[in-house]
Amino acid sequence: MVDADELGSEVDARGMRCPLPIIRLAAAARLAVPGSVVTVLSTDPAAEPDIAAWCRMRNAELVGQEWTADDTGDFLRSRVRVG
Amino acid sequence: MTSGPPARAPLSPGHPHPSGASTQRAYLDASTVAPLLPAGRDAWLAAIDEGWADPRRLHREGRTARLLLEGARESIAADLGARTEELVFTGSHTEAVHAAVLGTLRARRRVGTRVVLSAVEHSAVLQATHFAGEPLLIGVTESGRVDVSGFTDEVGAEGVALACLQSANAEVGTRQPVAEVAEVTRSSSIPLLVDAAATAGHAAVPAGWDLLTADPRSWGAPAGLGVLAIGANTRWVSPSPADDGTERVPGAVSVPAALAAAVALRTVTAGRAESDRLRRGLTDRIRAVAATIPDTEVVGDPEQRLPHLVTFSCLYVDGEAIVDDLDRLGFAVGSGSACTASTLEPSHVLAAMGVLTHGNIRVGLPVGVTPEAVDEFCAVLPGAVARVRAMLGAEGL
Structure with a gap:
């Protein structure tokens, strides 16, 4: 059995302003296997509430959201399970 | 009219x-600033001619300005549900909010510095409490209504000096349960600041406040004036240096702006x-x-x-x-x-x-x-x- 998480995709929307990260998430979700997880990396502060609101509007599950950092700076990692 | x-x-x-x-x-886009109301504009122009003098002076020009200022105070107080002597004019709504928060925290510094407030307060309220105290933010429902039991629980916490709840939200229009919250703050002897910036001029201002703030621009009056009411039994000490002006906050009031605000508020209240x-x-x-x-x-x-x-x-x-x-x-x-x-x-x-x-x-x-x-x-x-x-x-x- 294949773990749905392993089929997931990643959207790097760092540096983009809303609504672009949400549009990228929606485009990735449309191509994703139902039940798989799309990971979104973002830096816009509006992405945090807006990804959560998108999940509610699209019946997707927000698996987790956390701020993290690498050598490019702080960014938000959101994990969304596509319905 | x-x-x-x-x-x-x-x-x-x-x-x-x-x-x-x-x-x-x-x-x-009249959520915070409405177009000038014609009646207020007329009053403003008339008061520029009649009320330009220093209202503290004893000569005829000064007395005329004083008369206009005190008439405006009485009229605005009545329309907001305050007593005339409770009403203070400031230079802006932001200044009124700052004076309300800082003056209450100063008067109650022995009690503590914590402030209970909804997460959707006006940015001036949020900023003032961050600046002078320790804010305890209370969440709201998806419709923007404050969590009443969360709010009242925190009001009972140690070291709370002030509670703030807007009468309604200026961004989404949701009215807040001020009466319910006021019942609890009153029985806990915690002063309640009600920011009525979104409501005043558009709907009745709820009772139960100890401090009240309003923004005349929202009811079609010119900028340059803020309104603060400090309840007669509310402990408040000016957070600013002493000043021998007409108000409990420093600085001269624009008499034309006060008169315009009074006439505009009376007009929108009547209609x-x-x-x-x-x-x-x-x-x-x-x-x-x-x-x-x-x-x-x-x-x-x-x-x-x-x-x-x-x-x-x-x-x-x-x-x-x-x-x-x-x-x-x-x-x-x-x-x-x-x-x-x-x-x-x-x-x-x-x-x-x-x-x-x-x-x-x-x-x-x-x-x-x-x-x-x-x-x-x-x-x-x-x-x-x-x-x-x-x-x-x-x-x-």
């Missing part, structure tokens, strides 16, 4: 719209039942049209709300682009989206409610708005949203 200004004035040239621009304008009925009907119409646009959420409480505000968020829409598109079509609207704010931060109100912060459109109908202007707005809105979505390549997502 003077007749209203034309709600639609000629559009200034230089902003053509590809879809065929409207040649007239409608100002539909409130009628403008409430008219604007509630028109905002219902906008709510219904917005709800038919795909992936659009009308936010705020559908019933417990101010009569003149409607807010909605459209998925995959850039807030700045939609405000610009509507502007070029002749409609001035507001937005809580980050790109339209000076801070680049999304609206703290929309974020606290857990609703979309992008693609946000905030409509505030001024007193005297015409049904025709709203009909025209409703007619162009779906097309404007579709255009901005197409621009971003977001159709069909």
Whole structure:
């Protein structure tokens, strides 16, 4: 059995302003296997509430959201399970 | 009462719209600043001639200014449900809020520095409590109503010096349960600041406050004045250096602005039942049209709300682009989206409610708005949203 998480995709929307990260998430979700997880990396502060609101509007599950950092700076990692 | 200004004035040239621009304008951004009310404007102009002198002087010119100032105080106090002697004029709504928060914390510093407040308060309230105290933010429901039991629980905590709850939210129009909260703050002997910036001039100001703030610009008065009421039994010490002016805060008051605010408030208060009925009907119409646009959420409480505000968020829409598109079509609207704010931060109100912060459109109908202007707005809105979505390549997502 294949773990749905392993089929997931990643959207790097760092540096983009809303609504672009949400549009990228929606485009990735449309191509994703139902039940798989799309990971979104973002830096816009509006992405945090807006990804959560998108999940509610699209019946997707927000698996987790956390701020993290690498050598490019702080960014938000959101994990969304596509319905 | 003077007749209203034309709600639609000629559009200034230089902003053509590809879809065929409207040649007239409608100002539909009266959530915080309404167009000058003609009656207030007339009073303002008259008071510039009559009330320019220093109201502290004993000569005839000074006495005239004093008379106008004290008449304005009495009238505004009565219309807001305050006593004349409780009313303080400041230079702006922001200054009134700062004085309310800082002066109460100063008077109660032995009690503590904690302030209980809703997460959707006016930014001046949030900033002042951050500056001078330790804010305890209370969450709101998806409709923007404060969690009453969470609020009242925190009011009972150790070291709470002040509680703040707006009468209604200026961004989404949701009215707050001030009476319920006031009952608890009163029995706990915690002073309650009610910021009525969104409500005053549009609906009755709820009772139960110990401190009250209001913004005359929201009821069609000129800028340059703020209103603060400090309850007769409320402990408050000025947070500013002493000053021998007419107010409990430093600085000279603009007598023309005070008179204009009083006349404008009296005018909108007298016409409130009628403008409430008219604007509630028109905002219902906008709510219904917005709800038919795909992936659009009308936010705020559908019933417990101010009569003149409607807010909605459209998925995959850039807030700045939609405000610009509507502007070029002749409609001035507001937005809580980050790109339209000076801070680049999304609206703290929309974020606290857990609703979309992008693609946000905030409509505030001024007193005297015409049904025709709203009909025209409703007619162009779906097309404007579709255009901005197409621009971003977001159709069909």
